[in-house]
Amino acid sequence: MNWKRAAIGMAGAGAIIALFAFGMKQDPRDIGASPLKGRTAPDFALKVMDGPDSVRLADLRGKVVVLNFYASWCLECRDEHAVLQEAAAAYVPKGVQFFGVLYNDNPENGRSYLQEMGGQAYPTLLDPRTRTAIDYGVYGVPETFFISPDGHVASKKVGPITPAEIDTAIRQLMAQVQTGSVPR
Amino acid sequence: MTTAIALALALALAGPGPAASPAQATGAQGQATAKGDTPVSGAAAPSNNALRDSAVDAQTRVLAAGLRCPVCQGQSIQDSEAPLAGEMRELIREKLRQGDSPAEVRAYFVSKYGEWILLQPEAHGFTLAVYLLPVLGLLAGAVVVFLAARRWTRPVAAGAAEAEEPTVSVTEDRS
Numbered sequence: 001m002n003w004k005r006a007a008i009g010m011a012g013a014g015a016i017i018a019l020f021a022f023g024m025k026q027d028p029r030d031i032g033a034s035p036l037k038g039r040t041a042p043d044f045a046l047k048v049m050d051g052p053d054s055v056r057l058a059d060l061r062g063k064v065v066v067l068n069f070y071a072s073w074c075l076e077c078r079d080e081h082a083v084l085q086e087a088a089a090a091y092v093p094k095g096v097q098f099f100g101v102l103y104n105d106n107p108e109n110g111r112s113y114l115q116e117m118g119g120q121a122y123p124t125l126l127d128p129r130t131r132t133a134i135d136y137g138v139y140g141v142p143e144t145f146f147i148s149p150d151g152h153v154a155s156k157k158v159g160p161i162t163p164a165e166i167d168t169a170i171r172q173l174m175a176q177v178q179t180g181s182v183p184r
Numbered sequence: 185m186t187t188a189i190a191l192a193l194a195l196a197l198a199g200p201g202p203a204a205s206p207a208q209a210t211g212a213q214g215q216a217t218a219k220g221d222t223p224v225s226g227a228a229a230p231s232n233n234a235l236r237d238s239a240v241d242a243q244t245r246v247l248a249a250g251l252r253c254p255v256c257q258g259q260s261i262q263d264s265e266a267p268l269a270g271e272m273r274e275l276i277r278e279k280l281r282q283g284d285s286p287a288e289v290r291a292y293f294v295s296k297y298g299e300w301i302l303l304q305p306e307a308h309g310f311t312l313a314v315y316l317l318p319v320l321g322l323l324a325g326a327v328v329v330f331l332a333a334r335r336w337t338r339p340v341a342a343g344a345a346e347a348e349e350p351t352v353s354v355t356e357d358r359s
Contacts, residue, residue, distance in 0.1 A: 019313070035298040104267050130271045137296035139254040
């Protein structure tokens, strides 16, 4: 037995195993982690779908903002619609601003979808050229962004959000508002 | 005969050239070109615009080919027909026209999507392994091949001497 050769072989195999082990420990969902987290949320001025007004993010400083990108053709958006409705009913009276952003869709389809889903407790904004979606690094829908009162992206959820996730994200931001320690 | 054909070709090429150019429809300079009054200066301004546009288009194609389509499977936004990819191509074109450099446009998309958006990852940090490991693997393979070839080409006498050694030890054991 050539121990030197065996040691080299084992070192090589060990390095490859370590590399695979490192890869296996990575969470594939983190690959889509937003680099915007902790940074200033991209400003936007978007028209409200059913109304004459536009909404500018810069005008919402001092408030927790929940921005949900959705589309009428998105099946998972249907799953989370009720969750967002309930959360909006609970948190809008406490000053949290909820907005839907219609992604890669036309307003007619958006209206039909909302009618089918039993309405929406918060306004939908139109992003006809998906520039705001690109600005927010949206991969697909649904995606939900939580923006802190000082205008930073606190967190992002890719895929349908659960009641626990939405509660945790909003409560953390509201607690930070109360204690005055908003993350940057 | 040959001269006549050459002349006919030259006339055919010279005739519709300026008249068919996009400059003609765009105003006075284009008309001057069509009339042949000032062919060089008349064509210069529109041609510069056309050249700039074609340069922007070429840069857009190069940049789009290096960016991953977020809603596709392993496709660049240049290759994808997804609406989002189309909007991203248009955004690249707009940013280049506004005077952003290709590096700035790339940095914009990385700032939004992270390095995931790059089809060819930057060679730093852990992704450096992607570039180094194949080279190291090739070097290791070359060393193995070199050592094996040296052994195979070793003189037969040396090999025979090695083969005799165990026989001696066996004999010693028996004694």
